[in-house]
Amino acid sequence: DGGITQSPKYLFRKEGQNVTLSCEQNLNHDAMYWYRQDPGQGLRLIYYSQIVNDFQKGDIAEGYSVSREKKESFPLTVTSAQKNPTAFYLCASKAGGANEKLFFGSGTQLSVL
Amino acid sequence: AQTVTQSQPEMSVQEAETVTLSCTYDTSENNYYLFWYKQPPSRQMILVIRQEAYKQQNATENRFSVNFQKAAKSFSLKISDSQLGDTAMYFCAFIFPNSGNTPLVFGKGTRLSVIA
Numbered sequence: 001d002g003g004i005t006q007s008p009k010y011l012f013r014k015e016g017q018n019v020t021l022s023c024e025q026n027l028n029h030d031a032m033y034w035y036r037q038d039p040g041q042g043l044r045l046i047y048y049s050q051i052v053n054d055f056q057k058g059d060i061a062e063g064y065s066v067s068r069e070k071k072e073s074f075p076l077t078v079t080s081a082q083k084n085p086t087a088f089y090l091c092a093s094k095a096g097g098a099n100e101k102l103f104f105g106s107g108t109q110l111s112v113l
Numbered sequence: 114a115q116t117v118t119q120s121q122p123e124m125s126v127q128e129a130e131t132v133t134l135s136c137t138y139d140t141s142e143n144n145y146y147l148f149w150y151k152q153p154p155s156r157q158m159i160l161v162i163r164q165e166a167y168k169q170q171n172a173t174e175n176r177f178s179v180n181f182q183k184a185a186k187s188f189s190l191k192i193s194d195s196q197l198g199d200t201a202m203y204f205c206a207f208i209f210p211n212s213g214n215t216p217l218v219f220g221k222g223t224r225l226s227v228i229a
Contacts, residue, residue, distance in 0.1 A: 030214060031214030033216055035219075041221060042119075042220055042221035043204065043219040048214075048215075050214040050215075088156065090158065094214060096214065099163060099165060101148070101163065102150075102158070102160070102217060106155075106157055107156050107157075
């Protein structure tokens with residue numbers, strides 16, 4: 001079955017540590033997105049990629065980095081520069097066309113030890 | 114910048130009753146798409162319904178329908194015959210039609226509780 005997979009489901013970060021959240025899709029979608037969800041804040045865009053080897057910053061990119069070396073994969077690294085990383089992270093992908101729906105992964109809950 | 118506003122952080126409704134969630138947006142464009150997404154306690158995001166701005170007819174999906182008022186820039190979601198499984202966060206979202214794969218803009222969400 002086609003879908004989008006995020007791992008791990010839960011992740012803990014020590015202070016000063018970089019951690020990487022995985023996002024893989026087998027839907028053959030060109031576009032992929034990372035959103036951060038905090039209580040009462042809705043979904044805020046971190047980074048997005050419309051095509052392999054290209055990506056753009058979203059509204060809250062500081063302290064995060066991404067890569068898009070393969071169409072199927074769009075990992076997100078939360079760096080030590082991100083001082084408040086505790087949040088729920090959602091990855092999504094979409095086929096071409098503005099009216100196409102977003103396909104979401106099941107999310108990763110990141111917490112600080 | 115385009116913005117989406119959901120003015121009701123929390124709402125509740127009795128089972129089998131009808132509830133309406135509000136959403137307003139700000140844009141100077143004439144053509145765009147609007148969406149409602151649902152996030153149940155499992156946290157899996159699910160598309161509920163979508164509306165194309167150039168279509169005058171309001172979209173409907175089973176018990177879910179929208180009231181799209183283009184001039185007022187309003188896009189409310191009506192849930193009829195509410196069920197316990199409708200308990201979730203609901204997010205309104207917006208995108209331009211010619212924007213290709215640029216991101217959706219989401220509101221902050223409304224937490225809906227359906228009470229037995």
